[in-house]
Amino acid sequence: MRRAILKGMAALGMAALTLGSYAGSASAQSLLEKIKNGDTIRIGFSNEIPWAYPGDNNAPLGFVNAITLDILEKMGTTNVEPIVTEWGSLIPGLQAGRFDIITGGMYILPERCRNALFTEPLGTFADALLVKNGNPDDLHSFEDIRDKNLKLVTGAGYNTVKNARNVGLTDEQIMQVAGPAEILQAVKAGRAAGGGGTYFTMKEFADKDDAVELADPFTPPVIDGYPGLAFLPSQQAEVDAFNAALKEYLGSDEMLEAVKEYGYTKTNLPDGTTTAELCAG
């Protein structure tokens, strides 16, 4: 009897070993091969309307996701597994292998380039400032907030934090919260004079909530942000393949049709700035 059990355990052990080696060979496949084989690709994004956000059952919505899905389809797969996480967890999640591509719409920045590999820009965008209706503090730039010694609320990990610091806001003046919902609420509750974030996210709030509006006119701290898809630093081949596909795709009627519902227009198309230039700072 005891021998039988031992035998059974040995058999189980062998089975586990073989299974393990299968799993090993599967993960040894490169991301590019996986895409070409039609395997499931995991895309990571956070809840940033209309860039990339989850719909019903975590369906990947937003224009960065729409672009990604179209490109992936051209390259060979329609299977994606959306993984939604907070903004600040996107790069750590990529590094930890929780997903294969960041489709959150991350701006290409020098510091980010050191830890992730970006495709060529998907478009050009600027920050916007969310204020209470009527703009009671008369704010038209981050400098106004600095000079009037008020508070700016933005998301922890947003590049708005850096933009605001560059303008000269102190850390006391920059309130860092978890995400868009807190930014909106902080502005509505008067916890901060203005909410900083990307134009689309802020415009969405201004459109949907009667208590807030966009500061207008507004001079953004940096003229433009250029979002790209982010890969692990070791995946140059994948990035090259994406860039080749993007070149054809960006600006095509097919693309403009896919991103129209999210408010992306021809004016947002890339202006020729390259990722290499952006990474150099």
Add this chain to the structure above:
Amino acid sequence: MNIWDWYYVWEALPYLYRGAVITVQATLIAFAIALVLGLAFALIRQSNNRLVNGAMAETVEFIRSTPLLLQIFFVYFVGPQFGIVIPAWVAGIGVLGIHYAAYCSEVYRAGIEAVDGGQWEASIALNLSRSRTWSRIILPQAIPPIVPGLGNYFIGMFKDTPILAAIAILEMLQQAKNFGAENYRYIEAITMAGAFYLVFSLIASAIVQAVSFWLNRRYHLQ
């Protein structure tokens, strides 16, 4: 890319130090509130007036049964829309303290109800006043055995302080995350934050044990 880079360890230290100070301060102050308020809740619940003890029981139940994050969010972000403006620090520590007071009050209640009924009868027989009965007879027997239970909540609360980040109080974990977000290096900062939580929790549990030992001896319970 190295998995562990000492350069970032030194870089992250000032951030973590600032966060650690906030974390420890918040825990100590909020737990002091929880201890005092929790005892008050428990005593009010012992009231003979049905209405009073019923209302207290419902309040405790309500506080215990809604998430801490939600309570903090409400007080800080929704309050101002009704004209109630409380600074972040006061709101955060206050809500943390009140939330844990609700838990602690149940621990106190367990201690109080475990005191033998004969002690009450003896107090009446000796014509001790009600306040004297409580302060000299009941509580000295009720509290020492429940110190380990209260200590649990002390350690638990310490690890709940990252919730304060929701209202932009930069405690240690948030500082570690911000450091990560600025440098795109998370492993060092998060690991160090974790190590600090561990060290502080171990110290806290040693203190709780010492207090428990001392109280039990002081009141000759063991």
